[in-house]
Amino acid sequence: MNLKYTLKSLGLFLVFIPFVLSSECDKIDKDLLKSITECSTTKDGKINKLTISNVDLTEKQVNKLLSSYDLTDLSYNIDFEGSIYSIPKHSGYSEIPTAINKLKNLETLNIHYNLHYASCSAYNCNHAIIITMRKNILKNLKKLKVLDIRGIKISQDNINDISTLDNLESLSFDDTYLDESLNYKPIGDLKKLNKLIIKNNHDSYYDLNKKYYHETIPKDLVISNKGIKELSMILGGSLDLIDVDHLPNLEKLSFTFYNHGKGSPFRGDIEGDLSKFKNLKSLDIYSFNINEEFMNEICNLKNLNELYIKSCGIGSIPECINSSTNLEILHLPYNSIETVNGKINNLVNLKSLDLSNNRLTLIDDTIGYLKNLKYLDLSYNELTKISERSNNLENLEYLDLSSNSELENLSIGNLKKLENLDLTANEIGNPKDIGNLTKLEQLILPGNNINELPKEFENLKNLKILNLEHNELMKFPEQIAKLEKLEKLDLNSNKIDDEIPKSYNNLSKLTEIKLFNNEDIRGETLTNDKLVVCEYYMYYDNEFYSSLCRHGNEICLDETSFYNYYYYYYQIKLNIFMENILI
Template sequence: MTSDNPRNKNIKDELKVVHELKRKIDFGRIHFYKKKSSIFRLIIRGTNLTELPKEILHLSGLRDLFIENNQLMKFPEWIGKLNNLEYIEASGNIITHFPEEFSDLKSLIRLDCSFNPLKDVKNLFSKGLSNLSALILNNTGLKQLPSEIANLKLTKLYLNGNYLKDLPTSISEINTLLDLRIEDNKLREFPAEIMFLKNLDNLSLNNNELKSVPCDILELPHLRHLSLSGNHLNSFQIDNIKSDNFSFLDISANEFKTLPHNISNLFKLNVFLNLSGNPWEHFPDLSFPDEYKTSIGNNGTLIILDICYWNKLLKENRNMYDVLMSPMVDLTYKDIVLDYFTDLIHEGDDFGTISRKIKQASMDKCLFYSLEHKFSERIDLGAPHYTKFSSALLNLLQDLPIFKNINRNIYHPYPGIYVNNDRIFRLDLNSKHLKHVPKDISNIDTLEELVLRLNLLKSLPGELGGIDSLKYLDLSRNNFFEVPPSVFSLENLEYLNLSYNNLVDLPETIENLQNLKRLDLSNNRMRSLPAGIQNLEHLELLNVSDNYISDISSFIDFFKGGIRVDLSHNYIEELPKELQDRKNISCVFYIEGYFDYPYWW
């Protein structure tokens, strides 16, 4: 690299700007990405920033600006000088208005200002924003939209979680609009303007106060997805479906007592149909007309029902096999997802009773979407939180016929439990607010993949180290200050993710993981590379980005070994000369200012 190259000088100047920002703001919350001769993406998230630093103006090639979850009260007037800016993600601030100069962002394509208390948005709908195609204003407190919205050539408009009672007439002029979402608002009448949006592909009006929709709603020629869940609908006309690609209809949680008229018109299409949460008076007869049977095959209409309102029918006939087989005999062509079988299982039932009831229900003919167990231990695999976990439950799940021959690429009856050849091979407990991992997990001697990402874990049970079959372990985004010792007993482990924790170092016992191929230590507090990784002979990818590493000179020989390394966003001011020339090394790695961003991660 030659110092007099203007492109190199430009990127070095921009790197100085970013490093200056890092000195001003929490280092771990600023990230940036370089392409060719300039920084194209800047990320400043969750720093309590109250105003945008003016140094950003020196990033002439800036294309993407991510400033979510700060304390920004406004956009500065100089924002309009960022001529190349295409994407702004500014959700989760306290922005109330937009300056006039905002309309100078002629390259802007996408803007997300969700979760801001917007009061004045008139400058957002200027003709100057001629390239703005995606506008996301969810949960901003909007009570009405200005008529100037027609100045924009939007393809996506998201307005969820506001207080809109109607839409401006001018919105009907946005003939480019493909995706319109106005969920969780105050719409009492269906906005007639929507019927003029002839290119609309997706329309979602969930959780409003609608009592009716136009009978010709399905005549929109390009409509594929229609969501009307959580309203007050009790009738729906399914006639004259103009779009050959119509594939999704959600009318769940309304006030239907009988099936919509001409619902059989959907059966000739590949439609995902959600009818759950309605107060049915009768068990719906969903028999397919004879003329559609041959075209349905295994890819026809997928129907989601729930039977929580059909208590009378269930009490009269506790044998779910008969319930399924009599009115739905013609649905043997399809997988049926039955939502919340709460009446099938009584409070206090033990696992043996549950197992027998499920088997009696012949549930191998369908998939559970969410099975709620109402008994003392309160185990609910459909809920977002796990309270207790039992090896007896895991043993039960392995024996259930519903786990046999399930296509894992379509649907899973129990989110997070994956089965192959009747054995559990993957357990995903992602985002379950777990503070402790149950020892019983070690009883799954066929487990190959364990995901514990995004929990509250500080330690792991020693028994975990006894799962000899484990090859994949994700412990990212927890509260580990040190790696649990049991991890280093997993000698067959090939993938280990410890990113987004509070690790300062790794013990030398990391070298016990001789089969390890991928190791992710990014976004921790490491000041040096762990010495033990040099003895991992099979390591192929190493991610140590976003740490506090400043010196890598003792790892030069290691980097010549042919692995891929991400060293970006550390305190490395200069790369050792031995590593600056790709011809001298077989290692592929990324460090800003030297090599491009690694798309192989």
């Protein structure tokens, strides 16, 4: 297990939170520490992983960091401060350090040049800035398995260096300029390469001299290595499947259309024949137009077991989907689907179904046929009724029905394996049969007009997270005290005018309690040993107040803890609050 330090940015300041003390991480020079966002060590305390954010490091400091440790994992980020409406100058050393080449045990390397330039205030005026990378920086990193490059103008020397990485398995180009005139054939020599990712999140790039480059995805790069099994692309134009049909071993294909703003189409178009990809097991399409012919090609992929179609404007579940009986995952979120109507009843192997953010008003009896379903997301629809046969989904572990607003007569009491349930914003009133779901670990119930909990609630012995914010509770539910595994409790924004039950102190695993914005929370603060986050206070007329008495040694109420957790949200009145609360 790796030991970690994590540097977190909270608003106007940085808070350094050590999770586990580690000798070498603890000895990093203070002038370098601010540039380390993650430091991990081996079991014997030796640093093996660093994430560096270089905003103002000098070349000497960079070389010191990279030469002092035997790293197997490095994320090196060149970051900037200042307005995006001009190209800011870096305050330190802004080149890709040659010292990377000396890290012979590297297995994972991320090199990110993170600078964007907005030539105007319009949406489509945001451009990525690219720089060059010297020859030999990547050469002969023989143990490297994962390489992710961002913000670089790739040269032929860079391609040739990458081709020496004999153990490389995954190669990613993110907002890089890939010149179509380069020879990408050397990439084909990488026998272990099986994953290629190309992300063009901008339609154009500028170098530091403001020379313009248009985004490209060279076909010769895409088809350079016949061993590719996983291909993922983000592009701002149409996709021609001819560009990828030279990959006979392709098992996973993902393509996303990135809308570049004014003048750019809302979705991309797909050309070519998908049915050629006989070995395809996973297909992920985001924001492309899909016609009936293309959908039939998808349905004819007999080895397909994962299908993701997001934001593609489909108005109904295609009938041919019902013949894709090998499907285990079917995700169709952010479309315009209005009904299911028996179109998935044959998908008996389905384990995960996502129909969120559509226009569904009814889930019919079809749902009851999906006996192997473990994950079901129907959130953000217009559902008023779900068939009682949904109660037959005996293997279901995750259910999200949030934000349907008028869901009635919900029957879920027989879902004995359910571990995660989200019913946010459905106005279901007082939950009736949730107490039967004894394996629940997470229960999310905000915005449901709940004014009391049924006695059966105390049966939820495995519950770890309970969210009841924005309801109508006026008293603290006593049943909560019997939820012995509870770790997080949120009762924010109810109408509680009550004393905190002393029995809540028996919740030995409780780490977080939130009671903000109730009527009046009285009694004594909790003394649970593991409690590190506690919101007891009310905020009214620009002032914090509370009627609680405190014991004086609560970890979650000392000034340091309050500062760490809440200053990001409440950047005023810290001293006033600490002086007046809980007296």
